[in-house]
Amino acid sequence: MSSIGLQTAIGRWAGLGPYYAMFPVDFAFNVVAEFTRPGDAVLDPFAGRASSIYAAGACSRSGLGIEINPVGWLYGRVKVSPATRGRVLKRLEQLGEMALSVDVQPPEDTGEFFTRCYSPRVLSFLTVCRDRLRWREGKVDGTLMAIMLVYLHGKRSASLSNQMRQGKAMSPDYSVRWWQERGLEPPEVDPVEFLRQRIEWRYAKGTPKLSSAKVILGDSRTEVQRLSRMLADGRIRDFDLLFTSPPYCGVTNYHADQWLRLWMLGGPPRPVSGDGFSRGRFCARDQYLELLTKVFGGCAELLNRDATIYVRTDARPFTFEATLDTLQTAFPGKSLAIRSRPYLRETQTALFGDNAHKPGEMDIILT
Numbered sequence: 001m002s003s004i005g006l007q008t009a010i011g012r013w014a015g016l017g018p019y020y021a022m023f024p025v026d027f028a029f030n031v032v033a034e035f036t037r038p039g040d041a042v043l044d045p046f047a048g049r050a051s052s053i054y055a056a057g058a059c060s061r062s063g064l065g066i067e068i069n070p071v072g073w074l075y076g077r078v079k080v081s082p083a084t085r086g087r088v089l090k091r092l093e094q095l096g097e098m099a100l101s102v103d104v105q106p107p108e109d110t111g112e113f114f115t116r117c118y119s120p121r122v123l124s125f126l127t128v129c130r131d132r133l134r135w136r137e138g139k140v141d142g143t144l145m146a147i148m149l150v151y152l153h154g155k156r157s158a159s160l161s162n163q164m165r166q167g168k169a170m171s172p173d174y175s176v177r178w179w180q181e182r183g184l185e186p187p188e189v190d191p192v193e194f195l196r197q198r199i200e201w202r203y204a205k206g207t208p209k210l211s212s213a214k215v216i217l218g219d220s221r222t223e224v225q226r227l228s229r230m231l232a233d234g235r236i237r238d239f240d241l242l243f244t245s246p247p248y249c250g251v252t253n254y255h256a257d258q259w260l261r262l263w264m265l266g267g268p269p270r271p272v273s274g275d276g277f278s279r280g281r282f283c284a285r286d287q288y289l290e291l292l293t294k295v296f297g298g299c300a301e302l303l304n305r306d307a308t309i310y311v312r313t314d315a316r317p318f319t320f321e322a323t324l325d326t327l328q329t330a331f332p333g334k335s336l337a338i339r340s341r342p343y344l345r346e347t348q349t350a351l352f353g354d355n356a357h358k359p360g361e362m363d364i365i366l367t
């Protein structure tokens with residue numbers, strides 16, 4: 001087992017950024033090292049913040065990920081290929097100057113949430129960045145936006161917001177009540193200086209040089225089919241390792257839980273749940289099975305005969321059994337090993353009185 005510290009560029013960029021149910025970085029590197037050789041190709045159809053793909057690219061393998069949530073996708077795209085430090089800092093200064101000359105109002109019909117979450121100076125800056133940053137197309141704008149998303153909410157002393165969890169944005173009403181009860185005002189921060197320091201820290205060891213790594217923003221149900229056609233045309237090669245973690249049935253809503261970061265990326269100024277098939281909580285069991293069947297079935301077309309399948313999933317019965325069944329159907333004739341992950345690790349308990357436990361996880365390995 002190796003450990004990726006923060007003393008190298010690879011280690012520093014690996015942690016970008018906070019995401020629910022993310023792989024620990026060391027775990028991603030260890031799986032890639034154990035199940036592939038240099039030159040091999042890794043596929044992750046539920047990439048999240050793309051640690052699997054990043055680990056592949058950092059270890060002389062190639063990686064291709066697919067992610068439907070723009071927050072996870074942007075972290076992934078930026079960490080595999082960040083813009084240069086100088087250009088990101090210049091863009092930050094530019095936006096800081098623009099923010100000084102505009103009069104920004106909080107988003108309409110959002111009650112007190114935005115004015116209690118952010119100081120007027122921070123809110124002006126965020127609004128200007130939200131309007132101007134072309135994060136989807138531009139490398140510099142994408143890098144700056146990804147770094148901003150990391151600090152958009154979190155501990156009062158370490159983020160741009162009033163006290164919040166870093167991994168998950170709470171609902172607006174709940175947050176306002178919570179701040180009111182404790183008399184917590186938004187922190188007075190100079191957003192440009194705050195971000196400049198964080199950018200300097202991120203770049204202090206340089207930028208990662210990866211062999212080949214890419215993350216597609218899209219729906220795996222259709223993307224795996226597109227990749228299949230590309231494989232048939234010889235435009236891509238087949239894969240040696242399927243390394244992924246699907247959404248867990250009924251556990252989290254990746255879109256509603258990231259609503260504030262999604263607002264920053266141009267989305268609505270409030271949580272929206274159940275917005276589309278792959279954006280809800282995956283409560284409907286038949287739809288969940290259909291998602292896994294379609295995606296794993298499509299991946300089977302992309303893997304070579306000797307490929308390994310490594311899937312981390314929820315230990316709770318329905319998700320675990322659905323994942324195991326769909327994998328064994330998609331990849332018949334492989335031998336099965338199951339590793340269990342230590343049960344019940346506490347998450348950020350102190351903030352918002354959240355005593356939730358991380359559910360136990362199981363790793364399904366087919367070779």
Ligand SMILES: C[S@@+](CC[C@H](N)C(=O)[O-])C[C@H]1O[C@@H](n2cnc3c(N)ncnc32)[C@H](O)[C@@H]1O
Nearest residue numbers: 022023046048049067068069219220246247278
């Ligand atoms: C358990 S998380 C993966 C976390 C990831 N291993 C990491 O380290 O960040 C599952 C991911 O699947 C994504 N997802 C759900 N449905 C999808 C779909 N149809 N296509 C692509 N991604 C999807 C979710 O947005 C979520 O980011």
